[in-house]
Amino acid sequence: MRALSTLLGLPQHRFASIHVIGTNGKSSVTRMIAALLEAHGVASGACVSPHTARWSERVLLHGDELGAAEFAAAVERAVAAAEVVNRSLEEGEAVTQFELATAAAFVALATAGVEAAAIEAGLGGRLDATNTIPSRVTVLTSIGLDHTRWLGDTEEQIAAEKLAVLRDHSTLVLGRVNPAIATLAERTARERGAELIVAPEDPGPGVQLRVPGRFQRRNFALATAAAEVFLGELRPERVEAVAARIEIPGRLEQIGVDPPAFIDAAHNPDGAAALAEALPEVAAGRPVVACLAILADKDAAAMVDALAPAVVHAVCTELPALPFADGTISHHMGGFSAHRPGFSVDDLAGVCAKAGVATETEPDFGTAVARGRKLALELGGVLLVTGSHYVLAPAREALAS
Numbered sequence: 001m002r003a004l005s006t007l008l009g010l011p012q013h014r015f016a017s018i019h020v021i022g023t024n025g026k027s028s029v030t031r032m033i034a035a036l037l038e039a040h041g042v043a044s045g046a047c048v049s050p051h052t053a054r055w056s057e058r059v060l061l062h063g064d065e066l067g068a069a070e071f072a073a074a075v076e077r078a079v080a081a082a083e084v085v086n087r088s089l090e091e092g093e094a095v096t097q098f099e100l101a102t103a104a105a106f107v108a109l110a111t112a113g114v115e116a117a118a119i120e121a122g123l124g125g126r127l128d129a130t131n132t133i134p135s136r137v138t139v140l141t142s143i144g145l146d147h148t149r150w151l152g153d154t155e156e157q158i159a160a161e162k163l164a165v166l167r168d169h170s171t172l173v174l175g176r177v178n179p180a181i182a183t184l185a186e187r188t189a190r191e192r193g194a195e196l197i198v199a200p201e202d203p204g205p206g207v208q209l210r211v212p213g214r215f216q217r218r219n220f221a222l223a224t225a226a227a228e229v230f231l232g233e234l235r236p237e238r239v240e241a242v243a244a245r246i247e248i249p250g251r252l253e254q255i256g257v258d259p260p261a262f263i264d265a266a267h268n269p270d271g272a273a274a275l276a277e278a279l280p281e282v283a284a285g286r287p288v289v290a291c292l293a294i295l296a297d298k299d300a301a302a303m304v305d306a307l308a309p310a311v312v313h314a315v316c317t318e319l320p321a322l323p324f325a326d327g328t329i330s331h332h333m334g335g336f337s338a339h340r341p342g343f344s345v346d347d348l349a350g351v352c353a354k355a356g357v358a359t360e361t362e363p364d365f366g367t368a369v370a371r372g373r374k375l376a377l378e379l380g381g382v383l384l385v386t387g388s389h390y391v392l393a394p395a396r397e398a399l400a401s
Contacts, residue, residue: 011110022141032223126164213278287381317368
């Protein structure tokens with residue numbers, strides 16, 4: 001990644017940056033930070049991942065998705081540089097898809113002339129492709145047991161991998177973590193000569209968020225703290241304006257009205273717990289029917305246990321085949337590799353049954369969503385499609401038909 005960036009002229013050095021790391025909440029916080037900076041007169045961009053339908057969704061300029069032509073031009077430049085880098089690497093090594101996408105995002109942001117960008121880390125931090133930015137502020141959103149195959153078996157090991165991105169003499173803004181992680185963050189900041197700021201749990205009663213969920217209030221409080229470190233004192237009326245209009249795709253996003261239908265990318269136990277905490281707000285006393293599909297390497301039992309108190313019925317299904325199913329693509333790159341299948345409907349139904357959730361199975365994803373919608377209508381309830389990032393785009397498609 002460093003070789004690739006150097007060939008491209010170090011585009012990530014042409015704008016100031018805030019690095020967003022953590023297990024859950026990264027995309028939301030990244031989008032919120034960029035919006036807050038923009039609202040205060042800073043030409044801002046963002047880099048988020050994964051995408052749901054188009055690669056260009058990963059690059060935001062002034063709050064909007066990068067245009068197709070601009071994205072194509074950035075990718076072409078990154079590809080040309082990657083071909084040169086690949087020739088210099090040892091046999092069997094090559095620029096990865098995520099590295100290429102990250103480099104293209106940096107090129108696009110620099111070409112657009114942004115003054116600052118919020119950059120979401122992909123996987124971990126220390127070895128992540130985004131760890132080439134000279135970040136002034138690092139934001140740690142949360143720590144949970146996810147991606148243990150790559151990051152470590154304990155929360156402390158995972159946090160250490162993520163906190164390794166903290167730059168000397170910068171600032172670390174800390175979200176909700178357990179005491180052991182807080183101690184590790186304090187020690188890491190002290191070793192790097194960095195300032196540590198602990199964000200509040202809520203942005204305050206005057207802030208009315210457009211997006212639902214207590215977890216989004218925590219995210220917005222964290223984003224506000226990070227923006228304030230970066231800019232200095234924020235103007236309350238501008239913060240409130242951002243809160244009132246911010247939209248976060250794929251996080252309790254409403255995509256249907258009759259019945260109310262929501263999609264959420266919750267793909268690990270902590271994400272499922274945050275979703276369950278927020279569901280009563282959107283359900284407003286109505287029963288929730290969930291359509292579930294989960295990757296096979298996830299802790300489905302813990303996820304379903306977290307969701308069970310908020311759900312009356314589950315339709316277990318399987319992740320649809322994706323057009324970019326390439327065995328070389330890592331999960332966090334927006335692809336879906338052949339060796340990372342989802343839970344079978346029978347296995348997932350067994351998990352739901354153990355959690356006490358009334359369950360039925362339907363392997364075909366589109367048919368499962370239609371069945372969930374029918375059940376929600378019959379019960380006078382709401383439909384929730386969740387379990388993975390990979391349910392978002394097909395759920396939108398299924399509910400639009």
